[in-house]
Amino acid sequence: MKKSALIFLISIVLVSCISGEPKPIQLNTDSCDFCKMTIANxxxxxELITQKGRYYKFDDVACMIHFAKSNTVVPYKAFFVGDYLQENTLLPVEKCYFLKGGSINxxxxxxxxxxxxxxxxxxYQSKLNAKLLTWKELYSSY
Structure with a gap:
């Protein structure tokens, strides 16, 4: 009985590790895996997740894209970005609408x-005087 319970717990842990869901960014603690700056905003x-379930965190979408383009041998499973209106909430890039340029800093x-x-x-497009882009366009712009 103990052995089956242990196997069950291990399987739960393994499945949760490669679920494809983002892990929360620990602000002012986690560092960007590209530029090494502390993630503060x-x-x-x-965040990106590899096919093998490894998580990489970034302080800017540009860092994530540069990282992904420079590490072409690692297959990626998912990309996530912070929601501009919800502090520290990650969204899948396929479901996002992006603005770039203007007064965004x-x-x-x-x-x-x-x-x-x-x-x-x-x-926000007119407020920030920014250009509306798709994920594909944003990815290609760096």
């Missing part, structure tokens, strides 16, 4: 932000 934070000067809805992005 969750609105600009980003991110930690490593990637100067891009993500929104969960097109309405939010449109509302």
């Amino acid at each position: 969750g609105k600009f934070g980003a 991110s930690p490593m000067h990637g100067n891009a932000v993500a929104f969960a809805s097109d309405k939010e992005a449109a509302q």
Whole structure:
């Protein structure tokens, strides 16, 4: 009985480790895996997960993209970015609307932000004087 309980617990832990869900960024504690700066602002934070379940954290979407482009041998499973309107909340890039440029000033000067809805992005587009981009366009821009 103890052996089956132990096997069950180990399987739960292993499945949760490679779930594909982002791990919360520990602000002012975690460091960017690209530029090595401490991640201090969750609105600009980003994270990627490899196919093997390894997590990498970033203080700017630009750092994540530069990291991904410089490490082409590692297959990635998922990319996440901080929601500009929800402090330290990570969203899958496929579901985001991005703004870049204008008066946006991110930690490593990637100067891009993500929104969960097109309405939010449109509302901030004129406020920030920024260009609306898809994930593919943003990824190609660095």
